[in-house]
Amino acid sequence: MSAVALRLDNISMHIAGLKAVDGISFDVPAGQIVSLIGPNGAGKTTTFNVISGYMRPTTGQVSLFGEGVTNQTPEQVAKSGLIRSFQRTSVFPACTVRDNLLTALHLQGTTGFWQALLRTPAFRVQEAQLRQDAQALLEFLGLAHRADELASNLSYGEQRILGVGLALAAKPRVLLLDEPAAGLNPSETEDFKHMIGRIRSSGVTVLLVEHDMHMVMSISDTIVVLNHGRLIATGTPADIQSNSEVIRAYLGSGIKNAQA
């Protein structure tokens, strides 16, 4: 049996009297791509907010590789290895693609201000390592040919990929992706899909919220379906596509289009 990367145990989140999330429990197995789907207002973003420490749940526990992270701040959760990439791009537009990644990698660096100022040997060794890491990340993202371009000159799809690169620079064990395909054209969506596959192959567990059912059905190992704050189904893409409650609540007549 594979290890559990992320476990939600009876999570509820009441907001102004509304049960935005109502007693949900599910596991994200290590090394899998798991998608969280459901109609608008189902509670997906609220669940992400609870997992990543932006909201304190009304009830329940979140654990990451067996360690409780409920009620930790987003910074503490990130330190524990869970990084969230937001739907809105968060790149530095006036910096080159390479400098964006170097800045994100620097945030993980261990040498301090004085070492940097005095350019100590430790600083120079780390600097060389960061440049190598940035190059490896550029190649992983498929952005090596755009390395010296200003981020503001990238297409929307490339900026989204760079945004994920900034999250990867933090070396996550679990990556949360919020609607990665939103606003992407079909070829950008295809590129993004392949990149998510490469992220999984590199050993990072991925949990995503996504409305693009082509993407969800073709890349997910497991799908978790929410409706009105409750978990109504969990299973493989094939299970979910034939689940009558999910079809009624969400997939509806779009089921044919949802097939990978």
Ligand SMILES: Nc1ncnc2c1ncn2[C@@H]1O[C@H](COP(=O)(O)OP(=O)(O)OP(=O)(O)O)[C@@H](O)[C@H]1O
């Ligand atoms: N800060 C808030 N204040 C009031 N109500 C909220 C707040 N956040 C979420 N809600 C409500 O909680 C419910 C769940 O919202 P949530 O954004 O989690 O759904 P979602 O599944 O992410 O929807 P979408 O697909 O539209 O992003 C909705 O009824 C929403 O209006």
